[in-house]
Amino acid sequence: MKHVLFGAAAFVCATAANAQSWDMPTPYGDSTFHTQNIAQFADDVRAATDNGLDITLHSAGSLFPHAEIKGAVRNRQVPIGEFFLSRLSNEDLAYGVDSQPFVATSYEDAQRLWAAQEPVITELLAEQGLLPLFSVPWPAQGLYTNGEIATVDDLNGLRFRAYNAALEEFATLAGAAPVQVEASNIPQAFSTGQVDAMITSPSTGVNSTAWDFVTHYTPINAWVPKNIVVVNQRLFDGLDADTQEAVLAAAEAAEARGWEMSAAEADSMTAALADNGITVYEPSAELIEGLQAIGETMLGTWDAAASDSARTVLNAYNN
Ligand code: PCA
Numbered sequence: 212m213k214h215v216l217f218g219a220a221a222f223v224c225a226t227a228a229n230a231q232s233w234d235m236p237t238p239y240g241d242s243t244f245h246t247q248n249i250a251q252f253a254d255d256v257r258a259a260t261d262n263g264l265d266i267t268l269h270s271a272g273s274l275f276p277h278a279e280i281k282g283a284v285r286n287r288q289v290p291i292g293e294f295f296l297s298r299l300s301n302e303d304l305a306y307g308v309d310s311q312p313f314v315a316t317s318y319e320d321a322q323r324l325w326a327a328q329e330p331v332i333t334e335l336l337a338e339q340g341l342l343p344l345f346s347v348p349w350p351a352q353g354l355y356t357n358g359e360i361a362t363v364d365d366l367n368g369l370r371f372r373a374y375n376a377a378l379e380e381f382a383t384l385a386g387a388a389p390v391q392v393e394a395s396n397i398p399q400a401f402s403t404g405q406v407d408a409m410i411t412s413p414s415t416g417v418n419s420t421a422w423d424f425v426t427h428y429t430p431i432n433a434w435v436p437k438n439i440v441v442v443n444q445r446l447f448d449g450l451d452a453d454t455q456e457a458v459l460a461a462a463e464a465a466e467a468r469g470w471e472m473s474a475a476e477a478d479s480m481t482a483a484l485a486d487n488g489i490t491v492y493e494p495s496a497e498l499i500e501g502l503q504a505i506g507e508t509m510l511g512t513w514d515a516a517a518s519d520s521a522r523t524v525l526n527a528y529n530n
Pocket of ligand 1: 393411412436
Protein backbone atom coordinates (compact mmCIF):
# COMPACT_ATOMS: atom_id res chain seq x y z
CA MET A 212 0.00 0.00 0.00
CA LYS A 213 2.75 2.35 1.01
CA HIS A 214 4.47 1.64 -2.27
CA VAL A 215 1.35 2.44 -4.31
CA LEU A 216 0.85 5.76 -2.51
CA PHE A 217 4.45 6.69 -3.07
CA GLY A 218 4.03 5.87 -6.75
CA ALA A 219 0.97 8.10 -7.02
CA ALA A 220 2.76 10.99 -5.32
CA ALA A 221 5.73 10.62 -7.63
CA PHE A 222 3.39 10.73 -10.62
CA VAL A 223 1.78 13.95 -9.41
CA CYS A 224 5.21 15.54 -8.97
CA ALA A 225 6.28 14.45 -12.44
CA THR A 226 3.13 15.96 -13.95
CA ALA A 227 3.65 19.21 -12.07
CA ALA A 228 7.29 19.40 -13.15
CA ASN A 229 6.30 19.13 -16.81
CA ALA A 230 3.28 21.39 -16.53
CA GLN A 231 3.38 24.60 -18.50
CA SER A 232 1.55 27.86 -17.89
CA TRP A 233 0.63 30.05 -20.83
CA ASP A 234 -0.66 33.60 -20.62
CA MET A 235 -3.24 34.52 -23.25
CA PRO A 236 -4.15 38.18 -23.84
CA THR A 237 -7.37 39.30 -25.53
CA PRO A 238 -8.62 42.88 -26.08
CA TYR A 239 -12.19 41.93 -25.17
CA GLY A 240 -13.92 41.83 -21.79
CA ASP A 241 -15.17 38.85 -19.78
CA SER A 242 -18.82 39.26 -20.81
CA THR A 243 -17.90 38.99 -24.52
CA PHE A 244 -18.90 35.64 -26.02
CA HIS A 245 -15.48 35.36 -27.69
CA THR A 246 -13.85 35.58 -24.25
CA GLN A 247 -16.26 32.98 -22.88
CA ASN A 248 -15.39 30.77 -25.83
CA ILE A 249 -11.64 31.02 -25.28
CA ALA A 250 -12.17 30.39 -21.56
CA GLN A 251 -13.85 27.12 -22.54
CA PHE A 252 -10.94 26.43 -24.92
CA ALA A 253 -8.52 26.86 -22.01
CA ASP A 254 -10.66 24.54 -19.83
CA ASP A 255 -10.70 21.93 -22.59
CA VAL A 256 -6.91 22.07 -22.95
CA ARG A 257 -6.45 21.74 -19.16
CA ALA A 258 -8.82 18.77 -19.04
CA ALA A 259 -7.29 17.00 -22.05
CA THR A 260 -3.73 17.40 -20.70
CA ASP A 261 -4.42 16.63 -17.01
CA ASN A 262 -3.45 20.23 -16.23
CA GLY A 263 -0.25 19.78 -18.22
CA LEU A 264 -0.99 23.00 -20.14
CA ASP A 265 -2.63 25.71 -18.08
CA ILE A 266 -3.77 28.71 -20.16
CA THR A 267 -4.58 31.89 -18.19
CA LEU A 268 -6.71 34.51 -19.96
CA HIS A 269 -5.97 38.22 -19.60
CA SER A 270 -9.08 39.99 -20.87
CA ALA A 271 -9.94 43.59 -21.82
CA GLY A 272 -6.40 44.42 -22.92
CA SER A 273 -5.09 43.98 -19.36
CA LEU A 274 -1.79 42.32 -20.37
CA PHE A 275 -1.11 43.96 -23.75
CA PRO A 276 -3.04 46.65 -25.62
CA HIS A 277 -4.85 45.35 -28.69
CA ALA A 278 -2.33 46.76 -31.14
CA GLU A 279 0.53 44.88 -29.44
CA ILE A 280 -0.97 41.41 -29.05
CA LYS A 281 0.13 39.98 -32.40
CA GLY A 282 3.67 41.29 -31.94
CA ALA A 283 3.81 39.94 -28.38
CA VAL A 284 3.01 36.42 -29.65
CA ARG A 285 5.50 36.81 -32.47
CA ASN A 286 8.24 37.93 -30.05
CA ARG A 287 7.38 35.15 -27.56
CA GLN A 288 6.44 37.61 -24.82
CA VAL A 289 3.31 35.43 -24.68
CA PRO A 290 2.79 32.08 -26.41
CA ILE A 291 -0.80 32.68 -27.54
CA GLY A 292 -3.24 35.54 -28.04
CA GLU A 293 -6.50 36.71 -29.58
CA PHE A 294 -7.12 39.83 -31.70
CA PHE A 295 -9.36 41.29 -34.41
CA LEU A 296 -8.12 39.77 -37.67
CA SER A 297 -8.73 42.73 -40.01
CA ARG A 298 -6.52 44.98 -37.88
CA LEU A 299 -3.66 43.31 -39.76
CA SER A 300 -4.88 44.74 -43.09
CA ASN A 301 -2.10 47.34 -42.90
CA GLU A 302 0.33 44.40 -43.33
CA ASP A 303 -1.62 42.76 -46.15
CA LEU A 304 -5.16 43.38 -47.40
CA ALA A 305 -5.71 39.59 -47.37
CA TYR A 306 -6.35 39.92 -43.60
CA GLY A 307 -9.05 42.53 -44.07
CA VAL A 308 -11.48 41.10 -46.62
CA ASP A 309 -14.01 40.27 -43.88
CA SER A 310 -14.27 43.98 -43.00
CA GLN A 311 -14.95 45.26 -46.53
CA PRO A 312 -18.57 46.49 -46.52
CA PHE A 313 -21.12 44.31 -48.32
CA VAL A 314 -18.64 41.64 -49.48
CA ALA A 315 -19.74 38.94 -47.00
CA THR A 316 -22.86 39.83 -45.02
CA SER A 317 -24.30 36.51 -43.77
CA TYR A 318 -22.84 33.59 -41.80
CA GLU A 319 -22.96 31.50 -45.00
CA ASP A 320 -20.90 34.15 -46.84
CA ALA A 321 -18.60 34.46 -43.84
CA GLN A 322 -17.98 30.69 -43.81
CA ARG A 323 -17.08 30.71 -47.49
CA LEU A 324 -14.88 33.75 -47.02
CA TRP A 325 -13.04 32.11 -44.12
CA ALA A 326 -12.51 28.99 -46.26
CA ALA A 327 -10.96 31.24 -48.94
CA GLN A 328 -8.97 33.29 -46.44
CA GLU A 329 -7.62 30.61 -44.09
CA PRO A 330 -4.99 28.99 -46.36
CA VAL A 331 -3.72 32.39 -47.53
CA ILE A 332 -3.36 34.00 -44.12
CA THR A 333 -1.96 30.77 -42.65
CA GLU A 334 0.92 31.18 -45.11
CA LEU A 335 1.34 34.89 -44.33
CA LEU A 336 1.33 34.27 -40.58
CA ALA A 337 3.81 31.36 -40.97
CA GLU A 338 6.32 33.88 -42.37
CA GLN A 339 6.15 35.55 -38.95
CA GLY A 340 6.40 32.30 -36.99
CA LEU A 341 2.71 32.35 -36.10
CA LEU A 342 0.21 29.50 -36.35
CA PRO A 343 -3.52 30.37 -36.50
CA LEU A 344 -5.56 28.07 -34.25
CA PHE A 345 -9.12 29.24 -34.86
CA SER A 346 -11.22 32.16 -36.02
CA VAL A 347 -14.72 33.15 -34.90
CA PRO A 348 -16.96 35.87 -36.37
CA TRP A 349 -18.80 38.63 -34.58
CA PRO A 350 -22.49 38.95 -35.48
CA ALA A 351 -23.08 41.13 -38.55
CA GLN A 352 -22.37 44.80 -37.86
CA GLY A 353 -25.20 47.27 -37.24
CA LEU A 354 -25.55 51.02 -36.80
CA TYR A 355 -26.03 52.74 -33.40
CA THR A 356 -27.10 56.39 -33.29
CA ASN A 357 -29.19 58.93 -31.44
CA GLY A 358 -32.35 59.21 -33.52
CA GLU A 359 -33.21 57.30 -36.67
CA ILE A 360 -30.91 57.41 -39.71
CA ALA A 361 -32.90 57.59 -42.95
CA THR A 362 -30.11 58.20 -45.46
CA VAL A 363 -26.31 58.42 -45.51
CA ASP A 364 -26.66 62.23 -45.31
CA ASP A 365 -27.89 61.84 -41.74
CA LEU A 366 -24.44 60.54 -40.78
CA ASN A 367 -22.80 63.75 -41.89
CA GLY A 368 -20.69 65.34 -39.17
CA LEU A 369 -21.20 62.61 -36.56
CA ARG A 370 -18.22 61.64 -34.43
CA PHE A 371 -18.00 57.98 -35.30
CA ARG A 372 -16.35 55.30 -33.20
CA ALA A 373 -14.07 53.07 -35.37
CA TYR A 374 -12.09 49.89 -34.67
CA ASN A 375 -10.01 49.42 -37.83
CA ALA A 376 -8.88 51.17 -41.02
CA ALA A 377 -11.84 49.95 -43.11
CA LEU A 378 -14.41 51.36 -40.69
CA GLU A 379 -12.44 54.60 -40.54
CA GLU A 380 -12.63 54.83 -44.35
CA PHE A 381 -16.34 53.93 -44.33
CA ALA A 382 -17.14 56.63 -41.77
CA THR A 383 -15.09 59.22 -43.63
CA LEU A 384 -16.83 58.46 -46.94
CA ALA A 385 -20.16 58.84 -45.12
CA GLY A 386 -19.13 62.35 -44.10
CA ALA A 387 -18.60 61.37 -40.45
CA ALA A 388 -15.48 61.92 -38.32
CA PRO A 389 -13.92 58.59 -37.23
CA VAL A 390 -12.28 58.15 -33.82
CA GLN A 391 -10.46 54.89 -32.96
CA VAL A 392 -11.77 53.48 -29.67
CA GLU A 393 -11.22 49.97 -28.24
CA ALA A 394 -14.35 47.96 -27.46
CA SER A 395 -13.73 48.13 -23.68
CA ASN A 396 -13.57 51.94 -23.85
CA ILE A 397 -16.86 52.46 -25.74
CA PRO A 398 -19.00 53.57 -22.75
CA GLN A 399 -16.39 56.13 -21.69
CA ALA A 400 -15.95 57.44 -25.26
CA PHE A 401 -19.70 58.11 -25.50
CA SER A 402 -20.08 59.53 -22.00
CA THR A 403 -17.23 61.99 -22.54
CA GLY A 404 -18.60 63.10 -25.91
CA GLN A 405 -15.62 61.74 -27.86
CA VAL A 406 -18.05 59.88 -30.17
CA ASP A 407 -21.78 59.90 -30.82
CA ALA A 408 -22.36 56.97 -33.21
CA MET A 409 -20.89 53.54 -33.94
CA ILE A 410 -21.08 50.46 -36.11
CA THR A 411 -20.59 47.20 -34.24
CA SER A 412 -22.36 43.93 -33.41
CA PRO A 413 -25.42 43.59 -31.20
CA SER A 414 -23.07 41.67 -28.84
CA THR A 415 -20.74 44.62 -28.37
CA GLY A 416 -23.75 46.94 -28.11
CA VAL A 417 -25.10 44.90 -25.20
CA ASN A 418 -21.67 44.37 -23.61
CA SER A 419 -21.15 48.14 -23.60
CA THR A 420 -24.74 48.93 -22.42
CA ALA A 421 -25.42 50.99 -25.54
CA TRP A 422 -28.85 52.08 -24.18
CA ASP A 423 -27.00 54.39 -21.80
CA PHE A 424 -25.83 56.57 -24.70
CA VAL A 425 -27.79 55.89 -27.93
CA THR A 426 -31.50 55.56 -28.72
CA HIS A 427 -31.57 53.71 -32.07
CA TYR A 428 -30.11 50.59 -33.69
CA THR A 429 -30.51 49.30 -37.22
CA PRO A 430 -29.10 45.97 -38.46
CA ILE A 431 -27.44 47.14 -41.68
CA ASN A 432 -25.55 43.80 -41.60
CA ALA A 433 -22.77 45.28 -43.68
CA TRP A 434 -19.97 42.83 -42.81
CA VAL A 435 -19.14 39.90 -40.51
CA PRO A 436 -15.62 40.49 -39.13
CA LYS A 437 -13.67 37.87 -37.20
CA ASN A 438 -11.37 37.42 -34.24
CA ILE A 439 -8.44 35.05 -34.57
CA VAL A 440 -6.40 33.09 -32.02
CA VAL A 441 -2.75 32.56 -32.94
CA VAL A 442 0.05 30.67 -31.21
CA ASN A 443 3.80 31.09 -31.56
CA GLN A 444 4.89 28.22 -33.82
CA ARG A 445 8.21 27.61 -32.03
CA LEU A 446 6.55 27.41 -28.61
CA PHE A 447 3.83 25.17 -30.02
CA ASP A 448 6.52 22.91 -31.52
CA GLY A 449 8.11 22.71 -28.06
CA LEU A 450 5.02 20.99 -26.64
CA ASP A 451 5.00 17.18 -26.56
CA ALA A 452 2.94 15.49 -29.28
CA ASP A 453 -0.04 14.67 -27.02
CA THR A 454 -0.29 18.26 -25.81
CA GLN A 455 -0.07 19.60 -29.36
CA GLU A 456 -2.89 17.29 -30.34
CA ALA A 457 -4.96 18.42 -27.34
CA VAL A 458 -4.50 22.08 -28.33
CA LEU A 459 -5.48 21.44 -31.96
CA ALA A 460 -8.54 19.40 -30.96
CA ALA A 461 -9.67 22.07 -28.47
CA ALA A 462 -9.11 24.72 -31.18
CA GLU A 463 -11.27 22.87 -33.67
CA ALA A 464 -14.04 22.54 -31.09
CA ALA A 465 -13.69 26.23 -30.17
CA GLU A 466 -14.08 27.32 -33.78
CA ALA A 467 -17.28 25.27 -34.25
CA ARG A 468 -18.69 26.38 -30.87
CA GLY A 469 -17.76 30.03 -31.48
CA TRP A 470 -19.61 30.24 -34.80
CA GLU A 471 -22.70 28.81 -33.10
CA MET A 472 -22.42 31.23 -30.17
CA SER A 473 -22.10 34.10 -32.63
CA ALA A 474 -25.22 33.11 -34.58
CA ALA A 475 -27.20 32.70 -31.35
CA GLU A 476 -26.08 36.16 -30.15
CA ALA A 477 -27.06 37.82 -33.44
CA ASP A 478 -30.68 37.20 -32.43
CA SER A 479 -30.56 37.20 -28.63
CA MET A 480 -28.45 40.35 -28.34
CA THR A 481 -30.58 42.27 -30.85
CA ALA A 482 -33.58 41.33 -28.69
CA ALA A 483 -31.67 42.47 -25.59
CA LEU A 484 -31.03 45.88 -27.17
CA ALA A 485 -34.79 46.29 -27.68
CA ASP A 486 -35.57 44.95 -24.17
CA ASN A 487 -33.34 47.64 -22.74
CA GLY A 488 -35.19 50.42 -24.52
CA ILE A 489 -33.30 50.86 -27.79
CA THR A 490 -35.53 51.38 -30.86
CA VAL A 491 -34.55 48.64 -33.33
CA TYR A 492 -35.66 49.52 -36.87
CA GLU A 493 -35.15 48.10 -40.34
CA PRO A 494 -32.81 50.21 -42.51
CA SER A 495 -34.51 52.07 -45.36
CA ALA A 496 -33.73 51.06 -48.95
CA GLU A 497 -32.12 54.49 -49.46
CA LEU A 498 -29.81 54.05 -46.51
CA ILE A 499 -28.70 50.61 -47.71
CA GLU A 500 -28.20 51.89 -51.27
CA GLY A 501 -26.11 54.78 -50.00
CA LEU A 502 -23.98 52.52 -47.81
CA GLN A 503 -23.55 50.02 -50.63
CA ALA A 504 -22.26 52.82 -52.86
CA ILE A 505 -19.65 53.58 -50.21
CA GLY A 506 -18.77 49.87 -50.19
CA GLU A 507 -18.26 50.00 -53.98
CA THR A 508 -15.92 52.98 -53.67
CA MET A 509 -13.97 51.18 -50.96
CA LEU A 510 -13.66 48.06 -53.08
CA GLY A 511 -12.18 50.17 -55.87
CA THR A 512 -9.57 51.57 -53.47
CA TRP A 513 -8.95 48.08 -52.11
CA ASP A 514 -8.45 46.67 -55.60
CA ALA A 515 -5.87 49.31 -56.49
CA ALA A 516 -3.79 48.42 -53.42
CA ALA A 517 -4.41 44.65 -53.13
CA SER A 518 -1.47 42.22 -52.95
CA ASP A 519 -1.50 38.91 -54.83
CA SER A 520 -2.47 37.21 -51.58
CA ALA A 521 -5.41 39.57 -51.11
CA ARG A 522 -6.57 38.98 -54.68
CA THR A 523 -6.28 35.23 -54.19
CA VAL A 524 -8.68 35.47 -51.23
CA LEU A 525 -11.27 37.60 -53.02
CA ASN A 526 -11.11 35.54 -56.22
CA ALA A 527 -11.47 32.26 -54.35
CA TYR A 528 -14.46 33.72 -52.46
CA ASN A 529 -16.14 35.07 -55.61
CA ASN A 530 -15.70 31.89 -57.65
N1 PCA B 1 -17.18 44.08 -31.74
C1 PCA B 1 -15.80 44.50 -31.74
C2 PCA B 1 -15.30 44.16 -33.09
C3 PCA B 1 -16.48 43.91 -33.93
C4 PCA B 1 -17.59 43.78 -32.97
O1 PCA B 1 -18.72 43.40 -33.22
C5 PCA B 1 -15.68 45.98 -31.52
O2 PCA B 1 -16.68 46.69 -31.65
O3 PCA B 1 -14.56 46.44 -31.30
